[in-house]
Amino acid sequence: MHEMSLASALMDEIINIACDNNVVRIEEIELRIGVLKQVVPEVMEEAFRAASFGTLAEGATLRQIEIPARAFCSRCDREFSPAVNDFLCPTCGEFSTTLLEGDELLLGSLTCVT
Amino acid sequence: MKINVVKNVLQANDIVADKNRRAFQEGQVLAINLISSPGSGKTTLLEKTIPALDEQGPSIVIVGDLQTTRDAERVAGSALQVTQINTGMSCHLYANQIAESLPGLDLDQAAFLFIENVGNLVCPGEFDLGENLKVVLLSIPEGDDKVAKYPTVFRAADLVLLTKIDLLGAFNYDLVRVEEDLRKLNPVAPLLPFSATTGQGMEEWLGWLKEQRGTKVGAQAKFFNA
Numbered sequence: 001m002h003e004m005s006l007a008s009a010l011m012d013e014i015i016n017i018a019c020d021n022n023v024v025r026i027e028e029i030e031l032r033i034g035v036l037k038q039v040v041p042e043v044m045e046e047a048f049r050a051a052s053f054g055t056l057a058e059g060a061t062l063r064q065i066e067i068p069a070r071a072f073c074s075r076c077d078r079e080f081s082p083a084v085n086d087f088l089c090p091t092c093g094e095f096s097t098t099l100l101e102g103d104e105l106l107l108g109s110l111t112c113v114t
Numbered sequence: 115m116k117i118n119v120v121k122n123v124l125q126a127n128d129i130v131a132d133k134n135r136r137a138f139q140e141g142q143v144l145a146i147n148l149i150s151s152p153g154s155g156k157t158t159l160l161e162k163t164i165p166a167l168d169e170q171g172p173s174i175v176i177v178g179d180l181q182t183t184r185d186a187e188r189v190a191g192s193a194l195q196v197t198q199i200n201t202g203m204s205c206h207l208y209a210n211q212i213a214e215s216l217p218g219l220d221l222d223q224a225a226f227l228f229i230e231n232v233g234n235l236v237c238p239g240e241f242d243l244g245e246n247l248k249v250v251l252l253s254i255p256e257g258d259d260k261v262a263k264y265p266t267v268f269r270a271a272d273l274v275l276l277t278k279i280d281l282l283g284a285f286n287y288d289l290v291r292v293e294e295d296l297r298k299l300n301p302v303a304p305l306l307p308f309s310a311t312t313g314q315g316m317e318e319w320l321g322w323l324k325e326q327r328g329t330k331v332g333a334q335a336k337f338f339n340a
Contacts, residue, residue: 002237005206010123021117031123037240038266085265086298095301105124110117 003039006105007047013107014057023112026057030108034067036084037105041066069102127241130209134216134244141221142335143174144327145229147243149267150251151260152233155277157185158310159251160228164192166320170327171225171337176215178207178232185230194224206237209244225327225337235260239267246330247272254278258288261295269299273322279307279314 010031018026029048033039041064048062071082073089073096080090087096122128138145148156157177164173172194177185178201186198197215199207212229221227229245231238239248250271252260255278261268268274274296282289296305304322308315328338 002205002240005204005237005240006123009127012126013119013121013123016126017117017119021115023117036266085262085295087269088298095297097301105122107119107121107123109119112115112117114115 003043003047004050006037006039007044007051010048010107011051011055011057014052014110015055017107017110018056018112021112022114023110024056025113026060026110027113028061028063028111029057030063030065030110032065032067032104032106032108034102034104035069036099036103038084039064039105065108067101067104070100071096071102072098072100074098124240124242127209130213131242131244134209134212135246136244137213137216137221138227138244138246139331141224141227142331143221143224143227144247144323144331145227145243145245146323147229147231147238147245147248148251149231149235149238149248149271150233150253150277151235151256154233154251154253154256155310156230156233156251157188159275159277159308160189160230161192162310162316163319163323164189164228166316167226167323170320170324172223173226173228174219174221174224175228175230176207176212176219177230178211180205180232195219201232204232205234206232206241207243208241212243222336225335226323235264235267239264239270247326249273249275251275251277252292254281254285254287257285258291259295261292261299265299268296268303271300271303272326274303274305275308275315275319276305277308277310280309280312 052058069082075094076091175189175193175196178199183198186196190196199211306315
């Protein structure tokens with residue numbers, strides 16, 4: 001359900017970048033989404049369609065790249081893949097405070113017509 | 115043409131949140147973002163907390179709701195100032211809604227700023243408002259499975275208040291499960307059983323607020339009578 005909020009924030013960023021670069025139309029948007037953000041791709045797609053309606057990004061392809069979660073256990077000195085709701089090291093059971101990847105929501109690139 | 119960006123999508127919100135944070139720091143207020151599902155007791159918590167905090171200094175409240183000013187009216191009598199933000203269809207507060215409210219608020223006259231977010235366990239966890247601390251309320255009737263179901267907000271919590279604890283006997287509720295689920299996400303946030311009806315946990319909650327104000331705002335701050 002938070003996809004609409006995220007799509008609106010995404011559109012704000014896109015419009016700013018488009019204005020700075022004299023973009024007339026956007027063809028593709030690359031969005032990198034950490035799995036911990038719990039974004040549902042189909043819902044994000046719908047939200048983006050709604051948020052981009054009537055803008056220069058209307059009709060653009062939204063390419064969503066999922067980034068898996070990676071954490072580091074300092075006690076075992078090794079990486080592991082935490083579940084969305086479990087950051088305990090599967091080997092020693094210690095909580096990992098070092099999240100390497102998986103919590104980001106990044107606008108990667110824009111392919112556009114100027 | 116391809117433009118490589120690699121930029122946090124929520125950066126615009128985060129920049130405003132940082133400005134808010136500086137305003138709270140200058141005003142020497144401890145800003146608390148209260149997050150929970152609808153109906154878990156945020157407003158009732160404020161009704162009980164603000165008068166009890168009086169000796170530590172006055173409180174200002176910013177209330178976010180889709181509609182109505184009912185929550186603001188409930189705390190208007192005890193708070194120094196109350197601002198209601200009606201978010202319409204938006205299910206959480208944004209940093210710029212807080213920023214727009216600040217010019218009308220006398221932060222330098224208050225010790226605490228409570229931001230009562232829109233009732234929702236999902237979106238408010240994603241949007242930084244510039245607060246010092248996030249307090250998440252989880253009421254007993256919501257069930258003991260919610261921590262694992264809504265991990266983002268519990269991972270970000272600085273304190274979890276287990277509200278309506280006086281109803282524990284009425285439900286088949288596993289307290290151990292809640293604690294275990296929370297520790298998989300958050301090793302430090304205290305889990306505090308609380309009841310606005312019986313007063314259970316009130317002393318600990320007030321003590322925590324005082325301690326946090328000393329840590330985050332400073333023992334030299336105005337109104338600080340440790």
